[in-house]
Amino acid sequence: MLKLMKYEWMNRWKIFLGGLTVCILLNIDIVSRIMNKNDYLSLYTGTLFLVVFVMGIVLAVDHIIRMYKSLFTEEGQLLFTTPLSGYKILGGKIANIILESLGIGVFAGIFWFVDYKVILNKVPELEMLSKLPPNFVLNIMKMLMLMLFGYITLILMIYLSMALAKSIFSAIKYGKLLSFLFFILISKVVGTITSWLGSFTDSSYLLANGIDFTIPNTSFLISIGMIAMVFIVTGYLLDRKINL
Amino acid sequence: MELLRAENVTKKYITKKALVNLSVTIEEGKIYGLLGPNGCGKTTFMKMMAGLIQPSNGTIEINGNKIGTKTKEIVSFMPTSNYLPKWMKIKQCIGYFHDLFEDFDIKKANDMIVFMGLKEDQKVKSLSTGMLGRLKLSLALSRNAKLFVLDEPFNGIDPISREKTIEVILNACNEENTIIISSHLVKELERILDEVIFMDQGNVIVTGNAEDIRTEKGMSIDEVYREVYANA
Numbered sequence: 001m002l003k004l005m006k007y008e009w010m011n012r013w014k015i016f017l018g019g020l021t022v023c024i025l026l027n028i029d030i031v032s033r034i035m036n037k038n039d040y041l042s043l044y045t046g047t048l049f050l051v052v053f054v055m056g057i058v059l060a061v062d063h064i065i066r067m068y069k070s071l072f073t074e075e076g077q078l079l080f081t082t083p084l085s086g087y088k089i090l091g092g093k094i095a096n097i098i099l100e101s102l103g104i105g106v107f108a109g110i111f112w113f114v115d116y117k118v119i120l121n122k123v124p125e126l127e128m129l130s131k132l133p134p135n136f137v138l139n140i141m142k143m144l145m146l147m148l149f150g151y152i153t154l155i156l157m158i159y160l161s162m163a164l165a166k167s168i169f170s171a172i173k174y175g176k177l178l179s180f181l182f183f184i185l186i187s188k189v190v191g192t193i194t195s196w197l198g199s200f201t202d203s204s205y206l207l208a209n210g211i212d213f214t215i216p217n218t219s220f221l222i223s224i225g226m227i228a229m230v231f232i233v234t235g236y237l238l239d240r241k242i243n244l
Numbered sequence: 245m246e247l248l249r250a251e252n253v254t255k256k257y258i259t260k261k262a263l264v265n266l267s268v269t270i271e272e273g274k275i276y277g278l279l280g281p282n283g284c285g286k287t288t289f290m291k292m293m294a295g296l297i298q299p300s301n302g303t304i305e306i307n308g309n310k311i312g313t314k315t316k317e318i319v320s321f322m323p324t325s326n327y328l329p330k331w332m333k334i335k336q337c338i339g340y341f342h343d344l345f346e347d348f349d350i351k352k353a354n355d356m357i358v359f360m361g362l363k364e365d366q367k368v369k370s371l372s373t374g375m376l377g378r379l380k381l382s383l384a385l386s387r388n389a390k391l392f393v394l395d396e397p398f399n400g401i402d403p404i405s406r407e408k409t410i411e412v413i414l415n416a417c418n419e420e421n422t423i424i425i426s427s428h429l430v431k432e433l434e435r436i437l438d439e440v441i442f443m444d445q446g447n448v449i450v451t452g453n454a455e456d457i458r459t460e461k462g463m464s465i466d467e468v469y470r471e472v473y474a475n476a
Contacts (some may be wrong), residue, residue, distance in 0.1 A: 003343040003344055004344070006343070007329075007340055007343075010336070011329070011331050056272045067437050074323070074326055074327045075327060075328075075329050076321050076327075077291075077294075077296055077321075077325065077327040078327040078329070078340075080295065080296055080317070081294050081295065081316060082344040082345065083294065083313045083314075083316040083344075083345070084315050084344070085312075085319040085347075160369040167298075171256055171257055171258055171300070172258065198424065231386065234468060239312075240298070241298055241310075242296070242298070243296075243297045243298055244291070244296040244297065
């Protein structure tokens with residue numbers, strides 16, 4: 001599985017390096033404009049957010065295309081003749097997505113922290129970290145992890161519908177359309193199960209108390225359960241039912 | 245010794261059946277020619293052996309195992325299409341095979357690449373059809389697999405390189421492995437074939453020892469092919 005991940009990355013590290021370089025340059029530019037109290041600050045900040053947003057969309061599309069290429073193009077014939085099970089193939093792809101997302105999160109965190117420290121030297125009144133409630137940072141981290149789990153669930157649901165199009169629905173005339181409809185259905189089912197399970201937990205997602213809030217650990221269990229369920233079904237289809 | 249057994253294999257697609265109750269046995273240590281006109285089900289059957297397509301009905305067993313990760317460890321498949329990622333260089337393709345197939349012999353691959361007139365630094369997307377065919381064959385035959393499944397290995401390869409290709413295939417064959425080749429170029433292929441399987445409309449119509457068929461019919465396999473598929 002690690003070897004598969006290596007080859008997925010060999011094709012992409014230059015793109016990531018390019019994206020990182022653009023972000024660093026834009027970040028340096030924006031911080032220097034903040035320091036110099038530039039008139040067009042909001043315009044530049046807006047541009048930075050737009051660039052990061054577009055990059056995020058491009059990355060998400062790339063995450064989807066990775067499985068599309070493996071299932072709907074000739075390259076998949078190489079991947080699926082290797083003695084790797086469908087679970088390992090899927091696991092390799094998902095592990096890469098998790099690592100990339102975490103890597104981006106870590107970079108974003110480092111950027112933010114460095115920017116904050118630099119700006120604080122110039123504008124000390126912006127100091128806010130010490131004013132945050134003790135639990136706040138921990139729960140922010142928890143919330144980010146839940147967002148990552150939500151993203152992985154979404155990607156897995158898309159992979160599942162692609163796997164369906166190339167397995168159970170492959171001999172049906174409107175198989176691709178059916179698998180898309182199935183994607184909508186899966187989303188509905190996953191959403192319903194998540195809220196149904198959520199109703200058994202002792203608290204809502206956010207227990208607000210000023211700016212403090214708590215994310216119950218059961219939310220993690222529900223998310224992991226959903227990921228495991230969709231992963232097992234998709235892995236099974238890739239392992240036993242695929243028609244390339 | 246029996247290596248592959250297919251029993252009543254059927255594959256249904258949206259509008260047609262690619263394979264219809266196909267049953268065949270493949271033995272170890274032989275070169276098989278899988279022959280037939282376009283659309284007779286050769287590629288579908290080969291992809292099934294490689295684990296890329298699942299039968300709608302029936303079973304295929306290789307070395308006593310149903311198609312899956314166990315059989316993929318011993319089956320080396322070369323498809324007609326370009327299944328190699330276009331961004332890769334030849335040396336990266338070799339690395340990929342070395343990393344993902346335990347039976348891949350990197351020295352054999354490097355020797356074969358040189359013999360086939362290819363260079364390690366060439367990118368897959370820059371290769372001509374013939375060069376790509378030679379690369380795919382080199383990679384597939386560099387595995388110490390028990391079953392080699394070669395789908396149209398001479399596609400796009402010029403007559404001179406075809407001789408090299410045949411030589412490479414012959415060198416890969418030994419008593420412990422089996423090679424299945426599909427091709428329309430029966431005349432050039434028939435001298436290396438031990439067994440032939442003629443397919444039509446998703447089923448086996450003639451199968452047997454190539455020499456026996458030649459003796460029995462008093463004609464070459466190429467002539468038998470032309471006779472069998474005269475109306476196809």
